[in-house]
Amino acid sequence: MKPHQLDELRAAFGARLHENISMANYTTARVGGSAVALIPTHTQEELSECAQMLWNLSMPFIILGSGSNILVSDKGLDVIVVHNRAHNVRIKTNSDSPYIEAESGAILGTVARQSALRGISGMEWSAPIPGTVGGAVYGNAGAYGNSIQSCLKMAKILHKTEGVSDWPVEKLNYQYRSSVFKREKIPAVILSATFNAVQTSREEAWEKIDAYQVHRKETQPPGASMGSTFKNPPGESAGRLIEAAGLKGHRIGRAIISPIHANFIVNLEGATAQEIYQLMKLAQETVADKFGVVLEPEIEFLGDFS
Numbered sequence: 111m112k113p114h115q116l117d118e119l120r121a122a123f124g125a126r127l128h129e130n131i132s133m134a135n136y137t138t139a140r141v142g143g144s145a146v147a148l149i150p151t152h153t154q155e156e157l158s159e160c161a162q163m164l165w166n167l168s169m170p171f172i173i174l175g176s177g178s179n180i181l182v183s184d185k186g187l188d189v190i191v192v193h194n195r196a197h198n199v200r201i202k203t204n205s206d207s208p209y210i211e212a213e214s215g216a217i218l219g220t221v222a223r224q225s226a227l228r229g230i231s232g233m234e235w236s237a238p239i240p241g242t243v244g245g246a247v248y249g250n251a252g253a254y255g256n257s258i259q260s261c262l263k264m265a266k267i268l269h270k271t272e273g274v275s276d277w278p279v280e281k282l283n284y285q286y287r288s289s290v291f292k293r294e295k296i297p298a299v300i301l302s303a304t305f306n307a308v309q310t311s312r313e314e315a316w317e318k319i320d321a322y323q324v325h326r327k328e329t330q331p332p333g334a335s336m337g338s339t340f341k342n343p344p345g346e347s348a349g350r351l352i353e354a355a356g357l358k359g360h361r362i363g364r365a366i367i368s369p370i371h372a373n374f375i376v377n378l379e380g381a382t383a384q385e386i387y388q389l390m391k392l393a394q395e396t397v398a399d400k401f402g403v404v405l406e407p408e409i410e411f412l413g414d415f416s
Contacts, residue, residue: 111146111188115169119190122163123149133182136174136193138240139375140334141383142182143413148191154213154301157196158268161299164190165270172412173299175215175242178337179249183413184383194244196301201228203309209263210305214244218251225307226315232261232307234318238326240337244300248291249408250284254322259284263304270297287341287408331368334377339390340405348405349373355396362388387415 119127126149133142151157157173164171171190174180194215201224202209208230212221222237235256236246245251246258247265262279269275283290290296340348352358352372359369364381367389368374375386394405 115167116147118167119147119169122167123160126150131191133177133187133191136191137177137180137182137336138334139177139181139336139381139383139386140377140379141184141381141386143184143186143383145187145191146189148193150193150195151215152195154196154198154266157192157194157214157299158274158301160192161268164192165297173214173244175245176217176240178241179245179409181336181383181386181409181411183411183415185414187413194242199224201225201230201307203228203230208307208309210307211302212243212305213302214242214247214300216243217241218243218246221305222319226319227312229310229312229315230307231310231315231318232305234315235322237319238323243303247282247300247303248289250282250287250289250292252287254325257284261305261307263306265303266301268299268301274301292410329371331370331374331376334379335368335374336386336409338373338408339375340373340393341408343403343405346403347373351397351401351403351405352393355393355400357393357396360389360392362392365389367393383413384415387411 128148131145131148133145134140149160151160169190171192173192173194175194196213196215198213199216199221200211210225218236218239218241222233225233235254241251250258264276264278267275267277342348349372357367358372360367363385364378365385366376366378368376375389397403397405
């Protein structure tokens with residue numbers, strides 16, 4: 111980024127602009143170089159205002175929530191990072207059609223637990239997922255046979271040229287771990303989402319959450335990771351294929367293909383993004399050679415990995 115562009119950003123955002131920020135502190139894998147600048151936003155209105163100002167300034171930017179499902183290059187990012195911390199949740203209970211409305215920076219697990227406390231069911235499956243509502247809507251997050259596609263009613267979207275509008279779930283054109291936003295890189299920001307729900311008892315909702323969390327602890331590794339590394343191929347399991355290829359527990363530097371679940375790469379404290387990237391390439395090449403299956407990343411790469 112050129113010096114005059116940074117000057118424009120400083121003039122526009124003042125003390126809200128944080129420069130030369132290590133992305134390792136903002137990603138669940140705890141790796142990544144520095145971003146040229148980061149702007150935190152705490153409400154839906156701040157997020158919208160920030161995006162519109164950056165579009166007006168013709169500044170490239172990305173929206174970052176919890177930092178899961180991404181791998182940031184060790185070389186850093188020459189774009190603005192908008193840190194989405196808008197996390198308000200509103201739960202409608204006193205009607206025949208209860209629903210959950212959450213701002214896009216809200217953590218899915220928080221949404222699930224707050225809903226359960228109100229005796230509202232529908233999001234329990236998402237309780238163990240560390241991502242945000244916005245990231246989940248963007249990537250059609252899912253677990254335990256459920257997905258965002260199956261429970262989303264609509265999303266409030268800020269489009270660069272069309273302003274704010276409500277998009278019904280059909281408009282997001284969901285596919286497995288993908289949406290029209292992820293595939294087509296539409297210049298838009300997810301502001302909030304409304305989820306369908308049903309009334310239940312607090313005890314029943316919490317029982318489901320406890321069961322999902324116990325299952326996650328038994329089957330997925332602790333520690334710093336991106337989450338699931340690869341999408342499951344049709345009718346197959348990426349983790350099973352990587353394990354069958356003999357790579358479970360394989361290490362490069364301080365990164366390891368988890369001995370608990372082979373579709374997770376764990377940072378053993380001190381790993382680099384390049385080491386994780388090399389493990390991913392090794393898994394893809396080995397599985398392709400042995401089984402003729404091309405593993406497609408579920409995570410997104412940010413920055414230069416050449």
